Amino acid sequence: MLLSTIATIFFKSVIKNYHNALLFFDSIGLGFFTVVGIQTGISFELHPVGCIALGTITACFGGVIRDISLSNIPLIFEKEIYATTSIFGGVVFFLLMKMGAPKMLFEVVCLVSIVILRLLSVRYHWQLPTIWKPEKS
Numbered sequence: 001m002l003l004s005t006i007a008t009i010f011f012k013s014v015i016k017n018y019h020n021a022l023l024f025f026d027s028i029g030l031g032f033f034t035v036v037g038i039q040t041g042i043s044f045e046l047h048p049v050g051c052i053a054l055g056t057i058t059a060c061f062g063g064v065i066r067d068i069s070l071s072n073i074p075l076i077f078e079k080e081i082y083a084t085t086s087i088f089g090g091v092v093f094f095l096l097m098k099m100g101a102p103k104m105l106f107e108v109v110c111l112v113s114i115v116i117l118r119l120l121s122v123r124y125h126w127q128l129p130t131i132w133k134p135e136k137s
Contacts, residue, residue, distance in 0.1 A: 026063065027118040031111035033059035034086045038093055038110075052090030059086045081121040081128060089114035 037058030041051030060076050060083050067074040076082045089110045096106035120126070 023122060024115075024119070027115045028111075029062065030059045030082070030086060030118060031089060031114035033062055034089050034114055035093070035107050035110055038090055039107075048090075048094045052087060052094070055090050055093075056083050056086040079127045081118070081126050084128060085114050085117045085121065088117055 034055040037055030038051045040058070041054040046054065063082070064074040064076060092113050093106055093110040096109055097103075101109075
């Protein structure tokens with residue numbers, strides 16, 4: 001225990017860089033799985049709302065499984081904007097598709113918009129408003 005504490009003190013900047021890298025790749029995974037879920041919904045001829053829901057569920061619950069297997073509280077259950085970025089990307093996907101953009105373009109723009117929004121929300125501590133706050137004891 002003492003050895004790991006000392007190692008953490010000396011390698012604090014390295015550990016922080018790992019956190020930033022994991023956040024970046026988590027954001028990319030969120031974007032990719034959103035696009036894959038939306039494409040699956042389209043292949044089953046679901047309504048766009050159903051496709052966005054499928055994309056959001058696909059993207060978010062991969063992170064839930066990851067966090068639970070690491071004994072962490074899943075990010076979607078915390079204050080961070082997580083599922084909202086996936087929904088936003090899905091709306092961008094269908095808006096560009098409706099405008100007649102090439103398929104590769106709206107897929108890439110959807111993915112990039114999710115990654116950017118996710119990274120910005122973590123960087124600037126963006127949160128959705130809460131309706132109810134439990135009282136602190």
